[in-house]
Every structure is written in structure tokens, then in C-alpha cells.
Amino acid sequence: MARPALELTPKRAEIADAALRVIETRGIAALTTSALAAELGVSSGAPFRHFANRDEILEAVVLRVEELILGTFPPETDPPLERIQSLIRARAKVVGGHRGIGRLMFSEQFALALPETAAVRLRTVVARTRAFLLQALDEGRREGTVRTDLSPEALLTVTFGMLMHLVYAQAAGQGRLQDAGETCAILLTLLRPVSAP
Numbered sequence: 001m002a003r004p005a006l007e008l009t010p011k012r013a014e015i016a017d018a019a020l021r022v023i024e025t026r027g028i029a030a031l032t033t034s035a036l037a038a039e040l041g042v043s044s045g046a047p048f049r050h051f052a053n054r055d056e057i058l059e060a061v062v063l064r065v066e067e068l069i070l071g072t073f074p075p076e077t078d079p080p081l082e083r084i085q086s087l088i089r090a091r092a093k094v095v096g097g098h099r100g101i102g103r104l105m106f107s108e109q110f111a112l113a114l115p116e117t118a119a120v121r122l123r124t125v126v127a128r129t130r131a132f133l134l135q136a137l138d139e140g141r142r143e144g145t146v147r148t149d150l151s152p153e154a155l156l157t158v159t160f161g162m163l164m165h166l167v168y169a170q171a172a173g174q175g176r177l178q179d180a181g182e183t184c185a186i187l188l189t190l191l192r193p194v195s196a197p
Contacts, residue, residue, distance in 0.1 A: 011050050013060070013064055013067075015036070015050060018036055018039040019057060019061045020064065020065070022035050022039050022100070023103050024171075027103065059115055059118045061104070062119075062121050062122050063121070069129075072093075084136050084187070084191075085184040089180045089181075096170045099172075106168060129163070137191070140191070147191060148193065159191070
């Protein structure tokens, strides 16, 4: 019998945020129950009042990441290029404020350490981002605000790549406040229709 899905209560979210801070400052390998307890300022057994085991803690981390990342999607009713820029700015802000998210997303070790259901959730967040961007690019092409000389899939490679680079820089602590704006400006230059010679 499958166990019920883990609910992300406020206390579990607090513990998940502490786990993200450990990942941010010391890496995924340092995410032990004693390191987590020290980050929270509690005894090593205290997190287990809210979780049955370490796998549940890891699931809560993924649920928290999912919650934060899904909150960066702008309304699908916004104009396509505006949606793309809003997503990039919001994603940079969230990852800049929770750098453990980016380290987690780029860590193969973490993906291997996750329970399978949590790993699937993390992959789904990435797939949803790609689908969101592809839809905006396709709509922009149909409206005439995005260039038509390249396929939406080709434009997605550039758009998603720039987003991932920005997230990586934020996660590595190399991001600057103006990076999201500069990324958006460059991306708009690349995406807008090419003028006839």
C-alpha cells in the first residue's frame, strides 16, 4: 500500500528551509541530521518529531523547492515576452534568496540521494519550466513579437540556457543584482523579429 503524500506544514517548511541553507553553505554531502539540527538550533532528534525518517526530510526539501519555484510563474494571460522576462526575474530572485535551490538542482549527488517520488517531482518542475517557455515563445511567434526565422524549439534552447546560466550564477554566489535585467535585455534582442535588410 502506498503511503500518503507528505504535507508541507509550516514547521516542515521551516525544517526544509534549514536543509536548503545547509546545502547552500556546505553542499549536499553535509546534509546530515546533526547538521540540520545544528542549523535549526535543536537536538538531533527534534526534526523527527515532524518526519518519520530522513527520506521524508528530503521529500520536504523538494516540496519546498517546488513551492518556491512554482511561485515564480507569471500569469499565462500576460504577453509572451513579458511572461518570459517575469519568469527570469522571479526565478533569479528566488534562487538568489535560497541559493541551496540552485545547488540542489545542479547536484547529481542530490538527485541520487532522493526518494524516487521526490526526484520525479524535481524533474517535473524543470519540465514545466521548459513547457512554459516553449508556449510563450510559440505564442510570441504567432503574434509577431518573436522572430519566426528560428523554430520555437531552437529559441527555447537559447532561452532555457540563459535562464539556467542565471540560476547557476545565483546558486554559486556569483550573481549580481543587475544580472536578471541584463539577461532579459539580451534575450529580448535575440528573440525579437529580425528586421529586413
